[in-house]
Amino acid sequence: MGDARARRSAPFAVPFRTLELPRPFGPFLLEAKLGHGGMAEVFRARVYGASGFEKVVVVKTLKAELLGEPEPERMFLEEARLQALLSHRNLVQAHDAGVAEGRPWVRLDFVDGVDLSRLALPLPAEVARFVAAELALGLHALHEASDATGRPLGIVHRDVSPKNVLLSKWGEVRLADFGIARATQLQEQTRGGVRKGTWAYMSPEQVAGRALTSASDQFALATLTVELLTGARPFDAATPLETMDRIKEARPPALDAVEAGLREVLLRAFSAEPSARFPSSRALREALCACGPVADELALAELVRSSLAAGQERGSTASTRIDTEAPG
Numbered sequence: 001m002g003d004a005r006a007r008r009s010a011p012f013a014v015p016f017r018t019l020e021l022p023r024p025f026g027p028f029l030l031e032a033k034l035g036h037g038g039m040a041e042v043f044r045a046r047v048y049g050a051s052g053f054e055k056v057v058v059v060k061t062l063k064a065e066l067l068g069e070p071e072p073e074r075m076f077l078e079e080a081r082l083q084a085l086l087s088h089r090n091l092v093q094a095h096d097a098g099v100a101e102g103r104p105w106v107r108l109d110f111v112d113g114v115d116l117s118r119l120a121l122p123l124p125a126e127v128a129r130f131v132a133a134e135l136a137l138g139l140h141a142l143h144e145a146s147d148a149t150g151r152p153l154g155i156v157h158r159d160v161s162p163k164n165v166l167l168s169k170w171g172e173v174r175l176a177d178f179g180i181a182r183a184t185q186l187q188e189q190t191r192g193g194v195r196k197g198t199w200a201y202m203s204p205e206q207v208a209g210r211a212l213t214s215a216s217d218q219f220a221l222a223t224l225t226v227e228l229l230t231g232a233r234p235f236d237a238a239t240p241l242e243t244m245d246r247i248k249e250a251r252p253p254a255l256d257a258v259e260a261g262l263r264e265v266l267l268r269a270f271s272a273e274p275s276a277r278f279p280s281s282r283a284l285r286e287a288l289c290a291c292g293p294v295a296d297e298l299a300l301a302e303l304v305r306s307s308l309a310a311g312q313e314r315g316s317t318a319s320t321r322i323d324t325e326a327p328g
Ligand SMILES: Nc1ncnc2c1ncn2[C@@H]1O[C@H](COP(=O)(O)OP(=O)(O)O)[C@@H](O)[C@H]1O
Pocket: 034, 035, 036, 037, 038, 039, 040, 041, 042, 058, 060, 092, 108, 109, 110, 111, 112, 114, 115, 163, 164, 166, 176, 177, 178, 179, 322, 327, 328
């Protein structure tokens, strides 16, 4: 087994990011690195077909360091399998998966724009409500997803955080990165997962290592919404450990800067007891939309385009802007 592993991983001891792009890879031409996290490297790529057909796609591959490890490989392909079942305007869908040069890959829609971590905060309140409402709709579809036989999958995303929220230059909002999303039935088997959620957006039950339900994603969405509205995360402390302590205490954050109606909605989503939150992400969306005017795609598109333009001024482009070691 040691031999087999060495054989498979040897050509990839060097991650793609240090190799020259563009570079052919399976059916793709990898063009630019979009990001990397705990498990994966993500590329903008091109596929070609008959009569000059070509299309820009995203190729996510398992990190070189994890090749040959059975558990990460299984998790990576499990992510692809779940993501293929999700066809919704607010979710990034997987279209196919395969292995090239011994390395598993999954093909995703390319979202031409920025991730939420690139927008200048706070956002205008209407736009923040729009982004939050769209994410709640995506989470609703995710939580309600079922397999081909109609059996509910019970998926929980578990990592609703800015780098996993993609915004297109047309103002679409899409939740990405199902790397630690799990069908609840599988949770026990995957406990020792390769990485956990982004701590600042964790729910009390996630910090405590308890079982997660769809209500945990509501908690993360509420944290994200406060950040969009105020520019600050409600539980942030000096260190990650202190932040997690504050989340675990589950004392409701002071939301003085948030108007009263919306504050009530967010505080309900911040309930320590998951069952005291909204009965579904759909109900959370309805409550968010009832708080006041909600912007539309065109308003968000303008912000995305100005963020892209600002990025270009700094000499980067949308496709090469992210290169951080932080999970996300
Ligand atoms: N479908 C996509 N379209 C455009 N950019 C993407 C897409 N998927 C991922 N990215 C970019 O790549 C980064 C990392 O992707 P992600 O799926 O979150 O991988 P990881 O599991 O390594 O965090 C994202 O934060 C985003 O900026």
